[in-house]
Amino acid sequence: MTADASAIAPEKLGTETAPRASKLTRQRVRSAWIFITPMLIMLALVAGYPLVSTIYYSFTDRLLIADHNTQFIGFNNYLYYGPNLNNYDEELDGYFIYYEETDAALVYRDDGVFYDLDTEDPDTGAMDPYTGEIDTADVFEWQGLLVDSLWWRSVWNTLTFSVVSVGLEIIIGLVVALILNANMPGRAVIRAAVLIPWAIPTIVSAQMWSWMLNDQYGVINEILLSWGWIESRLAFTADRFLALPSVIAVDVWKTTPFMALLILAALQLLPGEVYEAAKVDGIHPVKQFFRITLPLIRPALMVAVIFRALDALRIFDLIYVLTSGSRDTMSMSIYARQNLIDFQNVGYGSAISTGLFLIISAFTLIYLMLGRVNFDQER
Numbered sequence: 001m002t003a004d005a006s007a008i009a010p011e012k013l014g015t016e017t018a019p020r021a022s023k024l025t026r027q028r029v030r031s032a033w034i035f036i037t038p039m040l041i042m043l044a045l046v047a048g049y050p051l052v053s054t055i056y057y058s059f060t061d062r063l064l065i066a067d068h069n070t071q072f073i074g075f076n077n078y079l080y081y082g083p084n085l086n087n088y089d090e091e092l093d094g095y096f097i098y099y100e101e102t103d104a105a106l107v108y109r110d111d112g113v114f115y116d117l118d119t120e121d122p123d124t125g126a127m128d129p130y131t132g133e134i135d136t137a138d139v140f141e142w143q144g145l146l147v148d149s150l151w152w153r154s155v156w157n158t159l160t161f162s163v164v165s166v167g168l169e170i171i172i173g174l175v176v177a178l179i180l181n182a183n184m185p186g187r188a189v190i191r192a193a194v195l196i197p198w199a200i201p202t203i204v205s206a207q208m209w210s211w212m213l214n215d216q217y218g219v220i221n222e223i224l225l226s227w228g229w230i231e232s233r234l235a236f237t238a239d240r241f242l243a244l245p246s247v248i249a250v251d252v253w254k255t256t257p258f259m260a261l262l263i264l265a266a267l268q269l270l271p272g273e274v275y276e277a278a279k280v281d282g283i284h285p286v287k288q289f290f291r292i293t294l295p296l297i298r299p300a301l302m303v304a305v306i307f308r309a310l311d312a313l314r315i316f317d318l319i320y321v322l323t324s325g326s327r328d329t330m331s332m333s334i335y336a337r338q339n340l341i342d343f344q345n346v347g348y349g350s351a352i353s354t355g356l357f358l359i360i361s362a363f364t365l366i367y368l369m370l371g372r373v374n375f376d377q378e379r
Contacts, residue, residue: 057350064344077351079144083108097139102132145351154335162312165251173259181267198257206321209250213237240328247319266300313360332356
């Protein structure tokens with residue numbers, strides 16, 4: 001076979017040889033990995049290890065008690081049918097159960113047998129199996145995260161907060177960005193002033209609004225009373241119907257500048273020639289906005305929404321300061337903190353944290369697939 005024939009042989013066979021990367025390209029790839037490896041190692045230590053530990057602890061009964069013997073319990077923190085897990089007694093090596101039907105004190109152990117506590121040997125701790133009839137429906141119950149009403153209430157609160165607050169921030173932020181993008185006197189000063197709410201730390205702004213919304217000395221009640229809009233003072237952060245809307249209002253006040261800043265950056269990158277052509281063609285400004293402006297800023301808007309939505313789904317500090325994590329406003333993060341710190345139940349708190357992680361991950365994947373968001377280029 002000649003040299004020419006051998007050169008075209010792969011084409012005749014319907015195959016193509018991939019071009020080999022040049023030496024400079026390979027060197028650049030190696031350099032990139034050298035620079036990025038320390039960051040990946042730190043990310044694995046700072047984010048990866050806590051995440052893996054949290055997921056592992058969600059399958060255990062770990063408590064914040066020094067002498068507690070942590071055991072692997074599988075999916076019991078997520079879904080479990082049996083005696084109340086809170087009634088486990090290490091000294092009895094089982095779950096204490098009071099059976100009202102026969103007025104019997106029982107101990108249920110992992111071997112699936114009910115023991116009569118009244119027959120316990122004080123020296124050996126041995127007990128005889130209970131000989132009476134037991135209706136397990138009276139002593140067993142479904143437990144775990146998937147049937148926890150307070151967990152689902154916190155999920156609902158978090159989703160409601162996220163959808164409403166992010167939606168309002170998009171609309172108001174877009175309006176503010178369009179105003180700031182217009183040519184008007186003092187535009188630089190107005191831009192700086194708009195960023196003040198976002199620059200204030202969340203804890204500070206939450207405490208400030210907590211004082212302003214107070215039903216005894218809050219300035220908001222004073223203003224509404226002086227205008228005649230209300231007849232008596234309102235407990236904005238304590239009323240079950242007003243607490244969540246109040247939290248949403250404060251979050252919109254604080255975070256709208258962030259959305260406006262991102263949208264404004266996208267608006268300033270738009271080519272002016274497009275609007276000049278539309279003006280020459282006599283296209284109405286409203287039509288220009290929906291046919292030109294929105295499609296062009298859509299990639300930046302989608303990225304801004306996902307960053308803000310992820311932040312809203314993890315909301316903790318604002319709600320915790322304003323309402324102390326009441327049931328009416330409790331978020332998933334607050335519920336996880338309550339079980340981890342207040343109840344010292346690391347196992348169940350880790351299950352809640354894992355659930356929060358899965359919900360945020362699912363939302364991110366669905367949003368990216370449906371919106372077809374590309375962080376490098378347009379749709």
